[in-house]
Amino acid sequence: MKVIVIATAMFLAGAASVQAADKVTFQMDWLPGGDKAAIFVCLERGFCEDAGLDVSLETGRGSSESLTKLATGSSDIGNADIGALMAARVTENLPVTAVMSYYNQGPHAFFTLRGNGIEKFADVKGKHLVTSPFTSSNVYLPLVLNDNGLTMDDITLTKTDPGALNPMLVTGRTDAVISWITDVTRYTRQVEDAGREMIVLPWADAGLVMYSGTIVASDKFLAERPDVARRFVAALLESVKYMRENPQDAAQAVNDAVPELDHPTAMGSLQDAIGLIFNEVTERDGLGAFEPERLKATWDRVAAAQGLDADALDPESVVNRNFMPEN
Structure with a gap:
């Protein structure tokens, strides 16, 4: 009991x-x-x-x-x-x-490929960039461009579905994409599978504090x-x-x-x-x-x-x- x-x-x-x-x-x-x-x-x-x-x-x-x-x-x-x-x-x-x-x-960054002519932030001048429509990165893009002596007129910006960003980069349909640091590994794997090398340019290193x-x-x-x-x-x-x-x-x-x-x-x-x-x-x-x-x-x-x-x-x-x- x-x-x-x-x-x-x-x-x-x-x-x-x-x-x-x-x-x-x-x-x-x-x-x-x-x-x-x-x-x-x-x-x-x-x-x-x-x-x-x-x-x-x-x-x-x-x-x-x-x-x-x-x-x-x-x-x-x-x-x-x-x-x-x-x-x-x-x-x-x-x-x-x-x-x-x-x-x-901030997690915002430019992702580009070796050979695209973008080695540092200012190199995006005159380049074609792709971003997704709703990312908060779009809000801060004009500011970080200004920090580096550029304006929105210095780039060509296209918005597309997030899933299309890396394929467009890998296939050469854009010079760079705007994405988040949290996507680096996923993007890098796809880029390396295509025999290319990716370059990541964090906006935090370009003045976005x-x-x-x-x-x-x-x-x-x-x-x-x-x-x-x-x-x-x-x-x-x-x-x-x-x-x-x-x-x-x-x-x-x-x-x-x-x-x-x-x-x-x-x-x-x-x-x-x-x-x-x-x-x-x-x-x-x-x-x-x-x-x-x-x-x-x-x-x-x-x-x-x-x-x-x-x-x-x-x-x-x-x-x-x-x-x-x-x-």
Whole structure:
């Protein structure tokens, strides 16, 4: 009888523990991939569970959709471009706040091939470039061109379906494409299969200083469940560190959750994304930090790119550092 009582008590305690897990809906700004490995590590390697969290994922189709779902309460916390958040605060007073930096550099870049006559940023003058219609890179292109003594009149720009970008580059139908650093491995494999060599020119190296991908949360979630938000951010930070130290297993965590996304593909985009998370900015300011001057520089860029009044927003108003773990 004692064994039965003890077993029953243990079962009830276990059930209570499961029930005690706080449910959180994480909103991705795009489809699953190696660049999103941290959240899959949190789920598949126990960091979220250890924090007492029961996390479900929602996929998205861009920062605007992600922010809308957070603002309407469909999701609690997720990722989106901080530039999109800043603009939405000005135009819509969106009730969403950034709680942790993820990419502390912009992911935008020119991809070209050796022999196309583009070895440095300024070499795009007089060249034909292709971009996708909805990428945020298009917003910042005039600014980074201006930083390098060029204007939109100095290039020929064509917009096409994202899936056509690399085929157009490989087949010589364009001199360069505009894409994200997180696509380097995928593009490079296709280029090498064609017997060519790819050159990547990050805009971060050409003067575009700004934050980009960010962990953002519904203001309602932050106000009503601040302890849950803090535990989630802490768990995600540990997952990011694990991802850096164990990239092969982090890619496997993505594959475990999304079997149709093979390990090499996940590993490639994970490695591409690592440099946007861990770099000289991280070494100087810390992982996940929002440094005031860089935050202001980001807003200055966003305002200029979107024709917004620079005085319409205090960039500090879109971030809340209180949900980061204390050092």
